[in-house]
Amino acid sequence: MAAEYSKEEIKRIEEKWRNEWKKREVYKVSNDSKKPKFYALDMFPYPSGAGLHVGHPLGYIASDIVARYKRLKGYNVLHPMGFDAFGLPAEQYAIDHGIHPAVSTAKNIENFKKQLANIGFCYDWSREVQTCDPKYYKWTQWIFLQIFDSWFNRKKEKAERIAELIKIFEREGNSNHPFPNSKFQIPNSSKVLFEASEWKSFNEKTKQVILMEYRLAYLAFTDVNWCEALGTVLANDEVINGVSYRGGHPVVKRQMRQWSLRITEYAERLLKGLNEIDFSDSMKEVQRNWIGKSIGCLVRFEVKSLTPDPSPGERGKKTSEAFSLSPGEGQGEARGRETADKKYWHVLKEFSKENRKSQTKEESILWEELRNNNLGYKIRRQHSIGVFIADFVCLDRRLVIEVDGDYHKQNKQYDDARTSFLNDEGFNVIRFSNDEVNNNLKQVLSKIKSKLDNSPSIKSSLSPGEGQGEALTVFTTRPDTIFGVDFMVLAPEHELVKKITTSAQQPEIEKYLKYVESRSEVDRMAEVKKITGAFTGAYAINPLSKKEVPIWISEYVLAGYGTGAIMGVPSGDERDHKFAKYFNLPITNIIGSFYNGNEANPTYDATLENSDFLNSMKMKDAQEVVIKKVEELGIGKRQINYKMRDAGWSRQRYWGEPFPVVFKDDVPYAMKDSELPLELPPSDNFKSAGNGEGPLANLKGWIDFAPNEKRDSNTMPTHAGAAWYFLRYMDPHNENAFADKKALDYWGQVDVYIGGSEHAVAHLLYSRLWVKILHDLGYLNFDEPFKKLINQGKITGDSRFVYRLRGTNKFVSAGLKDQHQTDELHVDVNIVNGLELNTEAFKKWKPDFANAEFILEDGKYICGSAIEKMSKSYFNVVNPDDIIENYGADTLRMYEMFLGPLEASKPWNTNGIDGVFKFLRRFWNLFHDNTGNLLLSDEAPTREELKVFHKTIKKITFDIDNYSFNTSVSEFMICANELTSMKCNKRAILEPLVVALAPFAPHIAEELWQKLGHQDTIFNASFPQHDEQYLTESSFNYPISINGKVRAQMNFALDMPKEDIEKVVLASEIVLKWTEGKPPKKVIVVQGKIVNVVI
């Protein structure tokens, strides 16, 4: 059986083992094993029509090596593969070529699998998943429904079932769990809170609308990125610089009824989770930026030159006898303006004054307890709300506390009317009898306290200006600069703009609003730094300095972030500074010499000036002081904001998962588990149905499938299927659950996940979200999917160019091109050897070039070159199939690893591949004599041979554990070189060495293993372990350096004392030559490392 490692032999070996592995089911993985588990996962590919180029398998090879290595190390290894098979390109292809996405997708998958098979991966194909398979997406839909059936309990910071929420509403209303979206109000009401009794009185639809506001998957009108050309909505991360990431079509903002995932509720947990997982710094940073947490402060500014035109109308009609309700007495300032009906304010004020003077005994008792922040809340008494005067009220928590005199007892009807009015105004009412106050004051107070504690603070939930007078609330991360506020800026869309604009400024504001409206997202992106704006005519009063500053509107303030309003601090903020300069607004310097008059300085280090009580304070310290101050004054509070928005989850597309819901009376209801999957109906019309409806709307019978019952015409984004596929691999054929609990618990987290960094935000965040939700609902015992993530670098292409003389069919060699007028053309890298063009192949390459003529240099045509991304249009694509054809899969695998660190991006250059091929041949030859016959010796290896072996195993084990594959390939080469020069053919060395090589070059290893006489696959063997005893040395060759430069080497025993070494070194000829006999300044001896003589 003579054989050399030739092209034909490689083909034979590789094909043989691919078949044999399949036949013997070598890579089938059991869920039932006593071994420790290891889960090595690749990002599953989207099966594009273009097929694989050499860049694609890079990560797959790395994970394959890890998987095989871990298996040899005694782990039960899950290493699956599947396809992210729903998606836009297949659908676009269908529209362009009339081929159904299911057909083209299946064909592409077939092709991918063939290409992958050639490389010899150890995937357990019996676990393959395809996201477009109804058996798979049944569970994508099912998980979606679990999310739909969940809400986020902020108190517990976790998801819970909607049934749980309904119980809470039935018990206590929503005061402990206000709407996640502070702008939402109960339908047909302006209220944001409701009582248990009210919940019960709501009709079904109202209840459903309210519940929708809590669901983690919800349907709502949202601002979406609408791409007219693609006829669909795109997620924020699918829009780049105002155009679609695929195709580069313009994208505009538009309001549409869309499914969204309430990922914002998980912002903090997604952020915290990053600390527990092993992702690269840059990857974590990208996610942190995306989540965009900023800590700051809300501050309310009163609007001054407001001439309100209150329209009490309805309210005024309600009982006017109300004025005389509560007898009372006391002092107190007139803050009622904010809640009182403006028309009656002057009357109410008088009543309040009167009342305070004649307080009941019980009221006095309670007031003593409530006043001066005794409960931690600011309580006012005899405060007018609308046309009523409340006994006590906490404005921030919107709670009215009343002590009923005898009058109320006799008139229950009256109390109800009053409660209902106060509820409408957004207040909760809590009542106590005189008896309770007299006899059980403690309980009364604790009831009040708990009610207050559980009510949301209005400062966080109110939109600026809402409810109370006209005021606007800003969000700032720099409260320390509040004395530097020179103007206010509102987003053009801000609701207060209409209310505060003076008639004089009306035309200007309207003109500006028109301008803003006319600008597309693309325009805005392109001119981000352009300064525009308009003055409203109104002024705001700085709550701390009392300074009046003008209120402007401008595009640079975004409606969607913070409160849509900012305080302009030109000395400290670049944008504010430019704005002030442009519109000639004054600039107050609060940072002294830190401000140079020309540009803003956002420093935190300055000592404040012109800042009243903050003067001579460091900015850093002033931040806390100001936050405390505004909280004390009740005009602001600490606030955390996130940039991240909820994730749009609807696509106006055909080739995706249908939403498993049924609309009745415009309310979506979950389909039953037994009705899943809701299969994608067959269709040949993939064009958008217009009106923002998806292509499914073309199928009228499917959409309106029953009287008064409708389906959703949209489908889910590709992220849906990809958000949980790693769980399905654990138990891919389960028909009763997305995966069996036992399988989920056994496999747990993905131990290593390898894939491209382009999925940093979308896929990885959504996967993390889905896992967190499933964890909260009790399906998983882990809440981060990926323990470790590695981003393989991109392999770039090495392009070649030819230079054509303008207007001719003559091509000039690169070195001479500067002498002519030429056009640069890409040429197929496969017909260029190094830089030298194969001119004959070039003539055959394209008909146009059949008659090409060449101007050569030194008899050769030299091409130009450049590193670019690998792409068909650059003709620089290298197909792995071609490499395998010439060198075999083992060589391809090792060469891809040898190219450089896995995470670095690097250019592909096939030239170096010979080195790896030669190594494998040399390795093969160690086992054979020069006629190709197996020739092994059973003699005991020498100490030198053992040393080489153990050194190699040590290094390779270390390198694989650290994902440093390029250096392990080097180490194998060194080992093969050394053993070759020793002419080592000892079985005791070579047999375990084959096992070590097997993860990298499985085919050759398996063949040699068989030749060594083994029946079973090499992958059931054990990875060799190194033994330190063969590596310990008794002496060391010390480098002797003089003034840090190595001048000589001297061999000393490792246990030789420093002093002795020093003596010998100083006495040596070489050192004497440098010291010229003078005593050295200093001698450093580091045992086992170095000797340094300083002279």
Added chain:
RNA sequence: GCCUGAGUGGCGGAACUGGUAGACGCGCACGACUCAAAAUCGUGUGCCUUCGGGCGUGCCGGUUCGAUUCCGGCCUUAGGUACCA
């Protein structure tokens, strides 16, 4: 602008917590085999050099007996991100 990486021979890249810079491979040069070429094998290969040595890890400076490695300041480059207050 901001964030995160990276800058080492002709090229891809090594160098563990500061300790012989350039492992391994490609390329190149020379040699062997051959009539010759290819393939293969062997030797050499950071730069300069007056052959003593000098200079060298993007640049400038610092710490140290000793710095690719640590610190400060810059430059270049890749990727991410952006009127986010």
